[in-house]
Amino acid sequence: MGSIFLPHLKSGWHVDQAILSEDDRVVIIRFGRDTDRDCMLMDELLYSISDKISQFAVVYLCDIDQVPDFNEMYELYDPMTIMFFYRNKHMMCDFGTGNNNKLNFVIGEKQELIDIIEIVYRGAHKGKGLVTSPRDYSKIKRGDKYN
Structure with a gap:
């Protein structure tokens, strides 16, 4: 439902x-x-927080089949990224997973996702290219929703 809005x-x-x-x-x-x-779950979560983060973040969706232009460049091989x-600068975030380029797992809680986005915003505003997530996600298994 979130992807509609x-x-x-x-x-x-x-x-x-x-x-x-x-x-x-x-x-x-x-x-x-x-x-x-995974995309449907994250889209719903992103939509549900979009008003709360609107002062410091904006959300877009991109279907990798419809727009394959960045699939190779950004290594978009996961179901959801x-x-x-x-x-105009790619912001990296250390989630403890070894992949600092992107978030490629489902977050289960609204506030948890808001916290991540706030950390990225604050780091970006200070000129940092890499920030550390408020939580270590190294124990997550592929296909699991992290809550």
């Missing part, structure tokens, strides 16, 4: 424009397939 980026140009258009907010892009279970950008 969140804006979709329909081409590589739209992805680039979304990343370039924000000067003071973090751009969050969920890459994946709208019909994938969330990436963060700030002032």
